[in-house]
Amino acid sequence: MARSIRTVAVFGLGKVGELVAGLLRESGFEVVGHDQVARAGLEVPTTVLDVADEAAVRAALAHVDAVVSCLPFHLNIAVAEAAYDTGVHYFDLTEDVPTTNRVIELSAQKPTSVFAPQCGLAPGLIGIIGTSIAETFEEIRSIELKVGALPQHPTGLLGYAVNWSPEGVVNEYLNDCEVLRQGHRQMVPAMTEKERVVIGGVELEAALTSGGLGTMCSTYEGRVHRLDYKTLRYPGHFEQMHFLFDELNLRDRRELVGQMLVDAKPPVNDDVVYVHAAVEGLKNGQPFRENHVRAYKPIDISGRTWRAISWTTAASAVSVVELVADGVLPDAGFIRAEDIRLEALFSTRSGRHFVEQGKV
Structure with missing residues (x-):
């Protein structure tokens, strides 16, 4: 069955965002990364992008199916609103409550694409x-x-x-x-x-x-x-x-x-x-x-x-993208951590890392 998500933009290429891009690529997605500074030597194509430039953000989303925001929490709302305007599936790692409340509002107004914030470690x-x-x-x-x-x-x-x-x-x-x-x-x-x-x-x-x-x-x-x-x-x-x-x-x-x-x-x-x-x-x-x-x-x-905090956060987020793309999770509406089962997450390419690691 064809995936509902094929191309993904990653905003923010820090220690987590860079790995998110790499894991998405390993999982079979076409990926393009965006950061406020030039990033060379990555395994995915990258561009320099100022998130404060609304037109540039929407242009970056014009030819992708989904975006994963790995930006500081105070920048996520702008990306979520751009995803809303362009009909792109939205994922983020935020722990910020007001940001998530805004994403919930957007999902209610346009329930035709996925809004899945808080996909990292905690929450997530x-x-x-x-x-x-x-x-x-x-x-x-x-x-x-x-x-x-x-x-x-x-x-x-x-x-x-x-x-x-x-x-x-x-x-x-x-x-x-x-x-x-x-x-x-x-x-x-x-x-x-x-x-x-x-x-x-x-x-x-x-x-x-x-x-x-x-x-x-x-x-x-x-x-x-x-x-x-x-x-x-x-x-x-x-x-x-x-x-x-x-x-x-x-x-x-x-x-x-x-x-x-x-x-x-x-x-x-x-x-x-x-x-x-x-x-x-x-x-x-x-x-x-x-x-x-x-x-x-x-x-x-x-x-x-990769540091533990980087790979656990990135693998969790990419697993959620995989579950949406493969039809295990809905392809529209707001997705909560409570909607996802651990067994399903473990079955993804990125989620397998949690199975293989961590026993005490």
Whole structure:
């Protein structure tokens, strides 16, 4: 059967976007990459593109079937609106709630193409895992989702390295978090409700952060007593972040804090991505808790070593594009992580990496 998506534009060719383009090409799509600066030596054709130029963005989408935006969250709405205007399928990696709300609005106004934001790691893969476990329960008491992108060999009091967008990190630490408590949606402060977590003998701490649940609260409201998303860090990290934001009064200086974090804790190549999903409830008539726990490390793809945060995010996003193209997912309307089953994601060319890696 012919694919519904054959040609894909990738906006933003950073460490994730470059791999998204490469995985799409490996999966049989024709790909063209766009970035604000010239990129040489990639395996796909590229152009220089300023996303602020609306005409140029729409021209870039004129001859493709889909676009994957790997841009900073504040640039995604412009791309989503251009996709809406041109009838192109839209995918992104954002964790930003207002951005996703705008994408939902666009999907309702033109349900003839796909709008699939939040296709990365969290939100994205972690929600797919949680939903896939939850559907095996007769009654669900709680869904607990946790992800941490960390250095394998931490140093200092923060025990951290900024391998992801500093804007995204600061936002998830400061924006209020949507959760379910007693089955109802609530907004609670970020970096609260800390708990101890041990994965493969490594002690971590987890605290609530924003954006990781995507649309799951609206999906499960009234059906699940407790639902939340927490970020995993090494012990003591959140205490230091409270000092930075509160003791030093930097909550209103997000850009400065992001730059400080990058300067103090620059990216590393030897990272690890921890994924921890747990569902409690009744299964086969008995109380039960099911866990899905992984620790993903850098891997080689097409002769090059990719950071864990890069390949887990990229492989998740490209898997969703594959599922739409191959007719496993609808080819129109808004697609949520809750609409995707982990078994289906694992069956894709890009999704196979999750099967082969990460066991603890």
